[in-house]
Amino acid sequence: MAKRFGALSWICLLLGGTSLFLAAAVLVWWGPIREWFMDPGVPYQTYSPPPAPDYGQGSAWALLPVGEAPRGADVFFVHPTTYDGDEWNADIDDARARRLLNEVMIPNHAGPFLKVGRVFAPRYRQANLYSTLTLREDARDARAFAYGDIRTAFDRYIDTYDEGLPLVIVGVEQGGVLAERLARELAADPAMKGRIAAVYLIETAVPADAYGEGAVLPACRARGQTGCVAAWVGETYNDASRTPYRLRHAPVWNGGQLVSLAGREPLCFNPLLGAVTGQTAEAKSHLGGANASGLEWGARPGFQQHQIGAQCVDGVLKITRPRAPALRPALSWTERQEARPYSLFYADLEADALARVAALAKPAAAP
Numbered sequence: 001m002a003k004r005f006g007a008l009s010w011i012c013l014l015l016g017g018t019s020l021f022l023a024a025a026v027l028v029w030w031g032p033i034r035e036w037f038m039d040p041g042v043p044y045q046t047y048s049p050p051p052a053p054d055y056g057q058g059s060a061w062a063l064l065p066v067g068e069a070p071r072g073a074d075v076f077f078v079h080p081t082t083y084d085g086d087e088w089n090a091d092i093d094d095a096r097a098r099r100l101l102n103e104v105m106i107p108n109h110a111g112p113f114l115k116v117g118r119v120f121a122p123r124y125r126q127a128n129l130y131s132t133l134t135l136r137e138d139a140r141d142a143r144a145f146a147y148g149d150i151r152t153a154f155d156r157y158i159d160t161y162d163e164g165l166p167l168v169i170v171g172v173e174q175g176g177v178l179a180e181r182l183a184r185e186l187a188a189d190p191a192m193k194g195r196i197a198a199v200y201l202i203e204t205a206v207p208a209d210a211y212g213e214g215a216v217l218p219a220c221r222a223r224g225q226t227g228c229v230a231a232w233v234g235e236t237y238n239d240a241s242r243t244p245y246r247l248r249h250a251p252v253w254n255g256g257q258l259v260s261l262a263g264r265e266p267l268c269f270n271p272l273l274g275a276v277t278g279q280t281a282e283a284k285s286h287l288g289g290a291n292a293s294g295l296e297w298g299a300r301p302g303f304q305q306h307q308i309g310a311q312c313v314d315g316v317l318k319i320t321r322p323r324a325p326a327l328r329p330a331l332s333w334t335e336r337q338e339a340r341p342y343s344l345f346y347a348d349l350e351a352d353a354l355a356r357v358a359a360l361a362k363p364a365a366a367p
Helices: 002-038 095-113 137-160 174-187 240-248 333-337 346-361
Strands: 061-063 073-078 117-122 167-172 196-202 228-232 251-254 257-260 310-313 316-319
Touching: 061 095, 073 095, 073 137, 073 174, 073 346, 095 117, 095 167, 095 346, 117 137, 137 174, 137 257, 167 174, 167 346, 174 196, 174 228, 174 251, 196 346
Parallel strands: 073 117, 073 167, 167 196, 196 228
Antiparallel strands: 061 117, 251 257, 310 316
């Protein structure tokens, strides 16, 4: 009996140890495992994307302010990745992606521009989350394909809703990559370029050398400057190890093709200072972050002020640790790959965009 009990004990210990080992292995390798499940597994050349959205229908827009009185500007907002399924491009009616967009990404990332003007946000056949984690040609093709929807949606906006107001173009993460190309194409038309108050490319790597003083759309280097680009990749207190990975997989446009950032330094705009600068911004200059997830569109969140400092270092916006727990929630692996489900610079972006729109609308001084 004692021998049998001892043998059973050893078997239990062995099984328990094996279970612990497997659990630890899953934790360590969860990222690659999750990526493997998201990989569509088919060449993009043989892939059939979902049906095209009809931007003549309200259902093709996440935000469509039909009937609202014009305000200072029109904001064209391109949302970040919300689809983590195993198709290269998402159907705009995918339930989970739609819910994440409506409940999290829109309140946090389009919300700061609500006071700026009418906000137009198209749904589009976004590339899946896997495409943001690799530079495979298939993944780049999926993102380039998504741009077609964005351009079609903007053309519909011009044909149907445009009233000649100043324009603010906003894109976040995947949406930032698409919004950059849109802004460049629009700026090729002098009349349209003159309407652009600012282009905000949030959590988006764009090459700094493409936005010098002679660029059609230069970098925003001062508060109140108009017709400029504000782009940054933020590195918070707990994700420094991810930054090299993110930049290594960052796609940038070369004509109509996406290529690697390839070691070029990203443009770095500091929202606390309203400029592309290496100057340090202390927490006292922070107007307020917010966790607006779950709020209905139009509801104003409570701001957490003086929470963070920030400085651009080698093209990356280094952000200090917020004191408020709402601005540093625990995130799952998938949430860490997507745009943040909160806004560290909510009030700062609102104030910055309002100032640039006001500057553009201000009559020129008489000679």
